[in-house]
Amino acid sequence: MKAAESAVHSSVSGEVNLRRTALLSAKEAQEQLDAMNAAGARIQQLLEQLEALPNPSTRELVHEFMEATLGFYGQGLARILQVVRAAGSEGEIERMISSGIVKVALSI
Numbered sequence: 001m002k003a004a005e006s007a008v009h010s011s012v013s014g015e016v017n018l019r020r021t022a023l024l025s026a027k028e029a030q031e032q033l034d035a036m037n038a039a040g041a042r043i044q045q046l047l048e049q050l051e052a053l054p055n056p057s058t059r060e061l062v063h064e065f066m067e068a069t070l071g072f073y074g075q076g077l078a079r080i081l082q083v084v085r086a087a088g089s090e091g092e093i094e095r096m097i098s099s100g101i102v103k104v105a106l107s108i
Contacts (some may be wrong), residue, residue, distance in 0.1 A: 028101065036104055077106060 053059050084093050096102045 033104075040104075 036085055050059060081093060085098075097106065
């Protein structure tokens with residue numbers, strides 16, 4: 001009888017740990033999303049400061065730098081999706097896209 005009780009207790013403990021892990025993951029995801037939102041707000045502030053610079057060639061150079069950086073970043077994200085897709089993990093792609101953080105990153 002004790003073995004059966006132990007097995008049931010282990011199963012219940014495992015389920016509780018899975019739920020706890022899911023909650024921590026959701027909490028961590030929210031913290032990451034909050035951090036990304038804060039970074040986005042900071043980017044907006046910097047962009048406003050950039051637009052206020054008196055030298056048009058400086059503004060143009062920084063804009064070009066930003067476009068090149070975002071293009072590089074976008075190519076990296078596209079490659080990640082290609083690798084995941086090639087591995088036959090379409091469900092993983094959908095799961096990643098449903099994440100607020102990944103959705104924001106892919107929309108850039």
